[in-house]
Amino acid sequence: MEFLTLTNNPAVKEKYPDLKPVWVEGGVDEVYRRARDLVHKGHRLLTHPLSSSLKPGRIPYKTVALSAKAETTVDLMSLGLMAAAFEAWEKTKPDVPLSFPAQVAADYALVDLAVFESALDSLKNAP
Amino acid sequence: MAQGKLRVVHYLNQFFGQIGGEEKANTPPEARAGAVGPGMGLKAALGADAEIVGTVICGDTYFAEHLAEATRTVLELIKQFQPDVVIAGPAFNAGRYGTACGAVCQAVVKELKVPAVTAMFPENPGVDIYKKDVYILPTADSAAGMREALPKLAAFALKLARGEAIGTPEEEGYIPRGIRKNFFAEKSGAARAVDMLVAKLQGKPFTTELPMPIFDRVPPNPPVKDMAHATIALVTSGGIVPKGNPDHIESSSASKFGKYSLKGLDDLTPETHQTAHGGYDPTYANADPDRVLPLDVMRDLEREGRIGKLFDYHYATVGNGTSVANASRYGAAIAKELKEAGVDAVILTST
Amino acid sequence: MHVCTVVPISLTVGANRIVPAVAIPHPLGNPELPKEEEKALRRRLVEKALRALETPVEGQTVFEN
Amino acid sequence: MRLELGKIPIRNVEFGPATKVENGTLYVNKEELRALILEDKSIKSCEVDLARPGEEVRIIPVKDVIEPRCKVSGPGGIFPGLVSKVETVGSGRTHVLKGAAVVTTGKIVGFQEGIIDMTGPGAKYTPFSQTYNVVLNLQPVDGLPQHDHERAVRLAGLKAAAYLGEAGKNVEPETVEVYELGSYLETAAKYPNLPKVVYVYMLQSQGLLHDTWVYGVDAKRILPSLIHPNETMDGAIVSGNCVSACDKNTTYHHLNNPVIAELYKRHGKDLCFLGCVITNENVTLADKQRSSSYAAKLAHMIGADAAIVTEEGFGNPDADLIMNCNKLEDYGIKTVLITDEYAGRDGASQSLADVSPKADAVVSTGNANELIDLPPMKKVIGDASAANVIAGGFAGALHDDGSITAELQVITGVNCELGYSNLRATGY
Structure with a gap:
């Protein structure tokens, strides 16, 4: 199916130009804000906004996929997941702005990329 | 005063502090030596190991309308008595009093680093605001529950003053604070899960270890006629x-x-x-x-x-x-x- | 009386008279409509809310129409 | 399927000229083990170390913990599809070096967790402070991509455990436990009056460092399947996780799944244990929907009256956990969940990212956010700098003297959601 990719992860942007990911400037919370606004407009989340076993407030990158088309009604599950994601971000957000050594940031980018890639087949094949 | 006794300070509103009723609710904070009003019953319940060294009284309206200043003054007055523990109330179903008791206890714990306990009716608005930070014992909705409340308050305060560990809400009787704490259970998680499953299958009572949030239901109002x-x-x-x-x-x-x-x-x-x-x-x-x-x-x-x-x-x-x-x-x-x-x-x- | 876009949430939190609204960022409006039509839409929703308030209900009720 | 599990107690571990078990001591020929690991050309170096209960040793960052086992009789070998050929395991006889463990360490990514303290306050939180550990510190060849690095370290640990397990092949076990379950129809017919219980076994499957392998297959690629509980005892399920140390299921946990053990214990007494459904925790919501529907349907098809569901990880998988619960309950299958909690350091936040009124029977394995102080240890095995990264904003802080203040989350196995340990949280 056609889907819309939101990301602030340079590794995703670089590796998948064909997917035309929507670039988000900022942290994971900014990605969430954009995803939430799209959900409010009727887009459906296709991937879970929380990353595997990582705390959203402690990681630099996040990639989220949503349905390309907006429906007329709001998808309740997507709405709930975004609320939970914000709550989890709020709960884990650091007291000081995040900063990571370059190699660690690159590792985070790689893991986010891998998590996104693990969803790609499903996304492409979904009805 | 006898040496070695635990020092207790009691907080009351104008009514229980015997200053007057609603017409005196604007009374600013003041301190008295020793026990006042329900403090007498509390004193008896505390027994020989503790003594009410002072009572701080403030009008409910005054406290509500001068929250920050009243809290600060009450705190100063309490501090003078060098308490080992502070008891506020019981406030029963009085909303402003309950809120004041909660605020005083919260400030005592946070600012003075002295343990504190209060008691009120579970639906008192003070409960939802302060239960997370303060131990609150449940009481009846009116002062008719005084006799029942005081021994519980006294026993809990003694425990706090002695620095004893406070157990779960079920063990100690306070209103759950919604705080999750770890401990080592007797059985492994897997064994507890199977026990719980068997109980659930047999229709026997079991207690979930992680209660899900619940929402209130209210009966609908009658329609607007005109x-x-x-x-x-x-x-x-x-x-x-x-x-x-x-x-x-x-x-x-x-x-x-x-x-x-x-x-x-x-x-x-x-x-x-x-x-x-x-x-x-x-x-x-x-x-x-x-x-x-x-x-x-x-x-x-x-x-x-x-x-x-x-x-x-x-x-x-x-x-x-x-x-x-x-x-x-x-x-x-x-x-x-x-x-x-x-x-x-x-x-x-x-x- | 609750005018709310996400009816299931309104049901969860216990509202008894519920009127479904337009969208989360604009529950009583639709920026894509001309000003007058948008206001007419809002008026229909508010009138529905008033009718709901005039209607006796036994329990949680969603006023769809 | 009938499996005899022979347990050989291990009460000490030493290096020696030959790898063998003698009088409860596991002797390890260090060079032979190293050579075996270094057969993999993607591994540059392999240091072998020993860590015994009570020693002032910290292992960090732990990737996996594996119990040495070997197949004595019956089809297949240990860790089928990865170390042994793909053949259905779970019958015949298997020997276990009970009390021994292989621990793999080595930094794959810069934010890897996993601390095992062999003594001190951290020790009581991890079961692996009580095992005699053979620790492999593995370094990859330069420039090895992280995916390959992960695989190399995973396979090294499994190979080492199989190698050490062989030392128990001809040793007479102290105890032999028998695990036997027939077909669903036979089992159900045997106990017509007991409630039928199925175990729904959730496997983390979200990509690099968050994967699980079943007979060598990446669990994210499976539809939920039926698996005989005995198969897990021969290593049919293997961990590829190394983030979120507290609630990942190590391979050791999969081999010793406590839910399976408890259900076997109660089988024929107050319940009838039918078997297990394995399911995954994928990234897309469609996959989550499909897998939870499929898992519940399988449980229903085999006639389950009740189910225990175990989660792996936190946050994202909470959605799978709740979907599984809702759908099982919708079939009328009475369900108990096992999960850990992320209630914040003060314990005041919402514990799960998803909830449901149907989740009315939940076992908690503790709040992973609670803080713990870990004093310095005399010896650190692994990559001490990993602790620096923990200090870098992940979950805690490394102090100058080598002590660490961290959330429990960094400790391997502390909140294991299979319910392996006794830690739990309750409301105060």
């Missing part, structure tokens, strides 16, 4: 506030609600109003706040006589990440004011 003469109020969780957000309502996890005049206004515009809500894209609400708070239409309906009157104020908060406890508290407070103002019905709009 809309043409009814006063209708607008309330919103969509964060519509006067331009500039004068009360600084937070964009998420709001710590308050606002009350704003609609007098002389026929329409909400970007010049007069905005949204404070951080939980949705604010572009549309900021461009035309009527999209969240339908003032323009309400005024039309008022002019046409479809409704009697639009209430002169609207209430607003931000329903974004606001805890259920806080939201319920705002709801209760808003409802109380509206009822007192003679409002017949409310249209609550949410984003």
Whole structure:
């Protein structure tokens, strides 16, 4: 199916130009804000906004996929997941702005990329 | 005073502090040596190991209207007595008193680093606000429950003063604070899961180890009979506030609600109003706040006589990440004011 | 009386008279409509809310039409 | 399927000229083990170290913990599809070096967690402070991509455990436990009056460092399947996780799944244990929907009256956990969940990212956010600098003297959601 990719992860942007990911400037919370606004407009989340076993407030990158088309009604599950994601971000957000050594940031980018890639087949094949 | 006795300070309102009734509710904080009023019963219940060295009294209205200053003064007065533990109340179902007891105990624990305990009716508004920070014992809804409450308060205070470990709400009888703490159980998680499953299968009682949040149900109100003469109020969780957000309502996890005049206004515009809500894209609400708070239409309906009157104020908060406890508290407070103002019905709009 | 976009949430939190609204960022409006039509839409929703307030209900009720 | 599990107690571990078990001591020929690991050309170096209960040793960052086992009789070998050929395991006889463990360490990514303290306050939180550990510190060849690095370290640990397990092949076990379950029809017919219980076994499957392998297959690629509980005891399920140490299921946990053990214990007494459904925790919501529907349907098809569901990880998988619960309950299958909690350091936040009124029977394995102080240890095995990254904003802080203040989350196995340990949280 056609889907819309939101990301602030340079590794995703670089590796998948064909997917035309929507670039988000900022942290994971900014990605969430954009995803939430799209959900409010009727887009459906296709991937879970929380990353595997990582705390959203402690990681630099996040990639989220949503349905390309907006429906007329709001998808309740997507709405709930975004609320939970914000709550989890709020709960884990650091007291000081995040900063990571370059190699660690690159590792985070790689893991986010891998998590996104693990969803790609499903996304492409979904009805 | 005998050496080695635990020092207890007691907090009371003007009524239980024997200053007077509602007409004395404006009394500022004052301190007395020794026990006063219910402090006598408390003294007996505390026994020989502890002594009420002082009592601090403050009028309920005074405390509510001078929250920060009253808390500070009460704290100073309490500090003079060098307590090992502070007891406030019991406040039963008195809302302002319960809130004051909670605030005093919270300040004592946080500022003086002295343990504190209070007691009140579980539905006292002070419970939801302070249960997270303060030990609150449940009481009956009126002072008829005094005799039952005092020995429990005394026993709990003694435990706190002695620095003994406080067990679970079930063991100790206080109102659950909603705080999760770890401990080592006797059996492994897997063994407990199978035990729980067998109990569930056999229809026997079992207690989940992680209760899910529950929401209140309220019986519906009867319908409005005569809309043409009814006063209708607008309330919103969509964060519509006067331009500039004068009360600084937070964009998420709001710590308050606002009350704003609609007098002389026929329409909400970007010049007069905005949204404070951080939980949705604010572009549309900021461009035309009527999209969240339908003032323009309400005024039309008022002019046409479809409704009697639009209430002169609207209430607003931000329903974004606001805890259920806080939201319920705002709801209760808003409802109380509206009822007192003679409002017949409310249209609550949410984003 | 609750005018709310996401009816299931309104049901969860215990509202008894519920009128479904337009969209989360603009529950009582639709920026894509001309100003007058948008206001007419808002008026229909508010009138529905008033009718709901005039209607006796036994329990949680969603006023769809 | 009938499996005899022979347990050989290990009460000490030493290096020696030959790898063998003698009088409860596991002797390890270090060079032979190293050579075996270094057969993999993607591994540059392999240090072998020993860590015994009570020693002032910290292992960090732990990737996996594996119990040495070997197949004595019956089809297949240990860790089928990865170390042994793909053949259905779970019958015949298997020997276990009970009390021994292989621990793999080595930094794959810069934010890896996993601390095992062999003594001190951290020790009581991890079961692996009580095992005699053979620790492999593995370094990859330069420039090895992280995916390959993960695989190399995973396979090294499994190979080492199989190698050490062989030392128990001809040793007479102290105890032999028998695990036997027939077909669903036979089992159900045997106990017509007991409620039929199925175990729904959730496997983390979200990509690099968050994967699980079943007979060598990446669990994200499976539809939920039926698996005989005995198969897990021969290593049919293997961990590829190394983030979120507290609630990942190590391979050791999969081999010793406590839910399976408890259900076997109660089988024929107050319940009838039918078997297990394995399911995954994928990234897309469609996959989550499909897997939870499929898992519940399988449980229903085999006639389950009740189910225990175990989660792996936190946050994202909470959605799978709740979907599984809702759908099982919708079939009328009475369900108990096992999960850990992320209630914040003060314990005041919402514990799960998803909830449901149907989740009315939940076992908690503790709040992973609670803080713990870990004093310095005399010896650190692994990559001491990993602790620096923990200090870098992940979950805690490394102090100058080598002590660490961290959330429990960094400790391997502390909140294991299979319910392996006794830690739990309760409301105060």
